[in-house]
Amino acid sequence: MTKRIDSILKILASDRKATVLELAGALGVSPATIRQDLSVLEEEGLLRRVHGGAELTEMDDLSHRMAFNYEEKLRIARRAAREVGEGDTIFVESGSINALFVKELASIKGLTIITANAFIARAIDQSKGCTVVLIGGVYQRESESLVGNLARFCIERLNFGRVFLGMDGFTFETGFTGRDMMRAEIAEAVVAKGREVIVLSDSSKFGHVGISRYCGIEDVELVITDDQISEEYRSGLQKLGKLVIAS
Numbered sequence: 001m002t003k004r005i006d007s008i009l010k011i012l013a014s015d016r017k018a019t020v021l022e023l024a025g026a027l028g029v030s031p032a033t034i035r036q037d038l039s040v041l042e043e044e045g046l047l048r049r050v051h052g053g054a055e056l057t058e059m060d061d062l063s064h065r066m067a068f069n070y071e072e073k074l075r076i077a078r079r080a081a082r083e084v085g086e087g088d089t090i091f092v093e094s095g096s097i098n099a100l101f102v103k104e105l106a107s108i109k110g111l112t113i114i115t116a117n118a119f120i121a122r123a124i125d126q127s128k129g130c131t132v133v134l135i136g137g138v139y140q141r142e143s144e145s146l147v148g149n150l151a152r153f154c155i156e157r158l159n160f161g162r163v164f165l166g167m168d169g170f171t172f173e174t175g176f177t178g179r180d181m182m183r184a185e186i187a188e189a190v191v192a193k194g195r196e197v198i199v200l201s202d203s204s205k206f207g208h209v210g211i212s213r214y215c216g217i218e219d220v221e222l223v224i225t226d227d228q229i230s231e232e233y234r235s236g237l238q239k240l241g242k243l244v245i246a247s
Helices: 003-015 020-027 031-043 070-081 096-103 118-123 149-156 181-193 231-239
Strands: 017-019 048-050 053-055 089-092 112-115 131-134 138-140 145-147 162-165 169-171 175-178 196-200 212-215 222-225 243-245
Touching (some): 003 017, 003 070, 017 020, 031 048, 031 053, 089 096, 096 118, 096 196, 149 181, 231 243
Parallel strands (some): 089 112, 089 162, 112 131, 162 196, 196 222
Antiparallel strands (some): 017 053, 048 053, 138 145, 169 175
């Protein structure tokens, strides 16, 4: 992704909406170039085209959250894709990095991807024969997540290897946490069922605490993040042998 497209995302993340002419003026390029860029971003699910410009969607929508720290999140997603092989069955939990992550799996043959998030399910490229399993449950419109008893019932009856987990906060005292209690229940169930858990998060989440606990550091095999992680968390996770810095 070019620096210009990254700049477009930052402008929209700040202002929520911008016209083609505003973006062209801010970035010093032609309106035609901006329209091409917006088409690319719309195809990636990162924004919605409107008359004369573009906008991000709901505040809790993954397309909005993907626009923050986009380059760092993309590097994390690409590094995480190296942990997946042909024929694997994996569970991909909700999160903006996970939405980018599944796009990076397009060239891997024979994958089965289980998820409780409709946005992520739509983002998966099935051209290489990938099987997508979207579990049932109560639908949360803003996040497009499936939650509740039915979702947990589905998880208990499925078998999968690696779990790719997002999070809203982490400290060594509280473990990995989230803002939404119902989604936290699903994350907890997935962690309990999976054989190996890999957390994907940009460095801004470390040091924060969400209302609900997902799991502890002892439940996690790897944490993949960017190089802006603070020294406290960098050294602590390195001592445990669980930190991977995406480059």
